[in-house]
Amino acid sequence: MTGTLFGLGIGPGDPELITLKALRLLRQADVVVYPAPLEGATRARDTVAAHLTTDQEEIPVRLSMRADEATKQRAYAAAAERIRDALDAGRDVAVLCEGDPFLYGSFTYIFIRLADGYPVEVVPGISSxxxxxxxxxxxxxxxxxxxxxxxxxxxxxxxxxxxxxxxxxxxxxxxxxxxxxxxxxxxxxxxxxxxxxxxxxxxxxxxxxxxxxxxxxxxxxxxxxxxxxxxxx
Amino acid sequence: MTGTLFGLGIGPGDPELITLKALRLLRQADVVVYPAPLEGATRARDTVAAHLTTDQEEIPVRLSMRADEATKQRAYAAAAERIRDALDAGRDVAVLCEGDPFLYGSFTYIFIRLADGYPVEVVPGISSxxxxxxxxxxxxxxxxxxxxxxxxxxxxxxxxxxxxxxxxxxxxxxxxxxxxxxxxxxxxxxxxxxxxxxxxxxxxxxxxxxxxxxxxxxxxxxxxxxxxxxxxx
Missing domain, CATH: 3.30.950.10 (Tetrapyrrole methylase, C-terminal domain)
Structure with missing residues (x-):
């Protein structure tokens, strides 16, 4: 049994603008993946920090806001491989998506690399x-x-x-x-x-x-x- | 002190796709307003039925899906007057909005009639x-x-x-x-x-x-x- 990949929309920034569904699936996840800058605060993680548990593995996808497209795609490819390993081990993986996962979201780059091989569920989020x-x-x-x-x-x-x-x-x-x-x-x-x-x-x-x-x-x-x-x- | 008018996005239909914020404000409201057909199930109310309390006043805005524009605007004008009375009495009013209140939502028709006179807060919802x-x-x-x-x-x-x-x-x-x-x-x-x-x-x-x-x-x-x-x- 492989795990399920969840793309969770966490909304525009206010921690209260997450849905009950995203919150439930976030709490149930074995692994939590989120975008992060090279250094400093991680906006996506901070938005849901109150709901994370200490037994969840965290995978930050570190990228400079100024990274060029090739650098970004290398980072998403590397993240997809780490997520693939977790899914193969039967672990459920939640990818935190600021706003909505599919509306200009970087989740699409992880989704296209894994959608053919694993169960995927996408929870829409409040978009800006x-x-x-x-x-x-x-x-x-x-x-x-x-x-x-x-x-x-x-x-x-x-x-x-x-x-x-x-x-x-x-x-x-x-x-x-x-x-x-x-x-x-x-x-x-x-x-x-x-x-x-x-x-x-x-x-x-x-x-x-x-x-x-x-x-x-x-x-x-x-x-x-x-x-x-x-x-x- | 007048009450506050809340436009609450309740999402596309899945009761779990409401935000924590909309849920909190819904539970706190004195009056709950929602669109309703002339007869039969009220989709917006049904979506949040688990969260309503018996001491809340409910105001269904009844409209046929086939109503012409003039009929619709008369219904929104009448609803706005009932809401105005509640706000003047110091009661907070939550208007349930399927999807998002402002993206093709009928809440706009209530908003434009009351926005100049009362405090208004709009909580975005998951749009279709x-x-x-x-x-x-x-x-x-x-x-x-x-x-x-x-x-x-x-x-x-x-x-x-x-x-x-x-x-x-x-x-x-x-x-x-x-x-x-x-x-x-x-x-x-x-x-x-x-x-x-x-x-x-x-x-x-x-x-x-x-x-x-x-x-x-x-x-x-x-x-x-x-x-x-x-x-x-």
Missing amino acids: ITAAPAVALAPPVTREDVFTVLPATLPVDALEAGLKQADSAAILKLGRHLTKMTKLLERLGLADHAIYVENATTPAQKVAQLSSVDEAAPYFSMILVRCTPERWR | ITAAPAVALAPPVTREDVFTVLPATLPVDALEAGLKQADSAAILKLGRHLTKMTKLLERLGLADHAIYVENATTPAQKVAQLSSVDEAAPYFSMILVRCTPERWR
Whole structure:
């Protein structure tokens, strides 16, 4: 009997935004895997620290935020091999996923390496794309609205095309692309309808009109923008 | 002192997919409001029934699934007035929201009527747009992918334009639009990359290749489609 691989969405940061199901499966797991920086606090582990038990094996997947794609894939491949060994030994493995496992989550890179050989269960988590509108009290879409999620790392023309097709958009992975995005939204006449949200649901949370933000944006930040502003509520 | 209005995301159907935070606030609420059909089971209430207490006032917002927009808005306006009375009396009111309160949720219609006058807190919930990929084991987006949510009720040309801008899409509100969507996806060469998900995370859950689905789709169903199929994992 091999173990089961669980991808557990643990939500956007507030430890209370984990589901009962993720919590139950986390507590039952023999091995707990989570992303970690090369040094310093491990945000995913910290979010669920109150629920971990001392008899669980922990496997941090250490990666610099600035690692290139090849380095990242080597780290996920190495983590997948350690997880494979645990599953082969009949142990259940929970991979902690900030937000949701499959929505821009690195769990996908572990999943594609192991899904063919082992039972897998994925527990959805609260994504920042719903957490940010909730803390900003800004409902993005109703009825027949089109909602689009755009990584700010895309070229400007792709971002512009995406914004023009949407009624409302969430722009992720801002970081050093904040100025590029602000300029684009100004050119499209949408900057006044854009809300900046940083570290939603955590003590470091910040919500502001985009026009009032001028410093660099951290990784966990996004812009919510109503692209058809006459219908922004 | 007026009460606080809480919009509580209760998730896609599995009672375990509620967050600790929504559960705590639900238990503390003096009044619990939920959508309900004109007759028969109330899905939202049933999902959290184990957690309700006998001293909570319940306000079902009764609406036919086939009600026209004016009828719906009259029902939300009437519900908002009952909620206003409770808030004015200093009672905390929890509105149960299937999925997430602000992502195509009817909570928005209550929110816009009361947000200016009362304290409001919105607790995000697991949306079907992450629940469906999780149960289908189909990761929709990684890295720089564009993810778009399209209501199937839109005209075909708007749906086609949206699909062409996205790497991956979730098509909601299928119902009687299933045949229209299937034909469009076939014409765009995407039908073989489309997954049909019905009642995700509930006992009535169904996951199938779109090409194998021929009967009518219920309200709680969607299509997940990889629009750039060479990158579907």
